[in-house]
Amino acid sequence: MIDSLRPVTRAVTYTRWLHLVMATVLATVFAFVLPGLGRLETPASAWLLVAPLPLLAVLAVLPGVRLSEGTQAQLLLFPRRRDEEKPDVVPAPSASWEDRRRTALWLVLRYELGVVTACLSVHVPTLVVRLLRSADGDRPLRVPVTGTLFGPQWWYAPLAPAVLALFAAFVVAAGALLARAARALLGPSAAARLAALEERTERLLEHNRIARELHDSVGHALTVAVVQAGAARAAGSPEFTRQALAAIEETGRHALEDLERVLRVLREDAQPLAERPSLTDAERLLAAARGSGARVTAEVTGALETVPGPVSREGYRIVQEALTNVVRHAGPVDVFVRIAVGAAALELDVRNPLDVRNPLDAPDRPAAGAGGGSGSGSGLRGIRERAALLGGHAETGVHEGAWRVRVLLPLDDLG
Known part of the structure; x- marks a missing residue:
């Protein structure tokens, strides 16, 4: 009632x-x-x-x-x-x-x-x-x-x-x-609801991309800083300590620049990221890895400045994530980096040897450079996502006794 x-x-x-x-x-x-x-x-x-x-x-x-x-x-x-x-x-x-x-x-x-x-x-x-x-x-x-x-x-x-x-x-x-x-x-109306849903989806994708930018940039800088500081303390050499501090300073400066750029984007209501580093800036990644003790051998073929902006910027982040994984999980090892600009595709290849004497390479531990035993870490997932968004594909895993990250990104559709 x-x-x-x-x-x-x-x-x-x-x-x-x-x-x-x-x-x-x-x-x-x-x-x-x-x-x-x-x-x-x-x-x-x-x-x-x-x-x-x-x-x-x-x-x-x-x-x-x-x-x-x-x-x-x-x-x-x-x-x-x-x-x-x-x-x-x-x-x-x-x-x-x-x-x-x-x-x-x-x-x-x-x-x-x-x-x-x-x-x-x-x-x-x-x-x-x-x-x-x-x-x-x-x-x-x-x-x-x-x-x-x-x-x-x-x-x-x-x-x-x-x-x-x-x-x-x-x-x-x-x-x-x-x-x-x-x-x-x-x-x-139904059309307006669909447009609002698409706008919200685009906004979520943009937020996800910004989060990935912060993960790659700041995560790389913190990894390099931690490894450099530990190596300087273990070495006990004033000269090595000076070099380590210089590398930490340089890497931290670039990370602060990236952080400021991303925060500026957030303050401006998620406008497209601008002035992001590209493959033409790859030398600073190699220098940071070398400063962490890794022995980096780089092979660059083709004109990096001809690579389309989206591919070049995402390629930079892929190389950065791959090197960060090496420094974090494998330590001071030999690293081979290949950046090849072809007529139809950009190839990125980062390898480091697997050493069974390294505790990180024990059967119950992640493979060196992997970021996870099955290759399911967030860094490797981010590499695959970046490659897929550009129409390419990524291969990660053991190859001929080494841990390998190889990415192919098409250029013919984006040129």
Whole structure:
């Protein structure tokens, strides 16, 4: 019983009822302009449901009408309460003919349902009073609108609350129907929802790319700094310590530059990253690896400056991640780096030997340079993702007694 009365006690029921009866303002104007339409007991009053429709169609063309209707719907159909879900109606002017068509449907539905609700709101209380008076034997029952007369009957008394209950149920149902129609007709269209979803997806992808930038740049710098500091402490040589500190300073400076660039992008609402390092800056990666104790042999063929910007920048990050893995997991070993610019593809090849005497290469430990025994570390996953986004592919794993990271990136489609 209490649950059945709950809709009647909710404030939203009455705000929606108010939103419905407000539609009769237009009907009232037509009743004054066209005499005879305001007399509800005559058949001519039915024209009140038809006469305003052409005007509603004209109003739907105006962009501001949709904004006004959306604002009213948001305030009255979806009042802001903590226990209510947020509405799907976002007030905005019409931006297309599809919006205007949906606005026209909304105006017609709101008007027709509002006129019926207003009519019942006026005549139901009158009918209830007449039922009670007729049940008391005071006078015969005269039905509103039709004017039909019925003799006094005692059972009119229990009929009065039933009429009120039916009217309350109608108001609740009409309000719910109008709210549902508002979501469909005043909310974003299917195309707009798809565009918003695509925009959100692009934003998430951009955030993921920024996170990967921070992982590659700052992770590389911290790895080099930790390895350099440990090597300097173990060496006990002032000259080696000086070189290690210089390498840490240089790597840290570049990491701070990358961090500042990424933070600037975040402050500017995720605009595309600019001035990112590319393969033409690969020498600083090789120098940082050498400063960490690794014996790096580099082979560069082709003109790096001719590599398209996206490929060159992602290629830099791939080499950086591969060298970071070597320094982190293999330590001061021989490393071979090959960067080859071909006519159709860019090849990146980073190898370091596997040494069974190295604890890192024991059967129960990750392979040297791998970042994970199965090659599932976040660094290797990032390399594969970068390659896949550019239409290339990456190979990571043991090859001819060495740990190898080999990436092929196409150039013919991006040149």
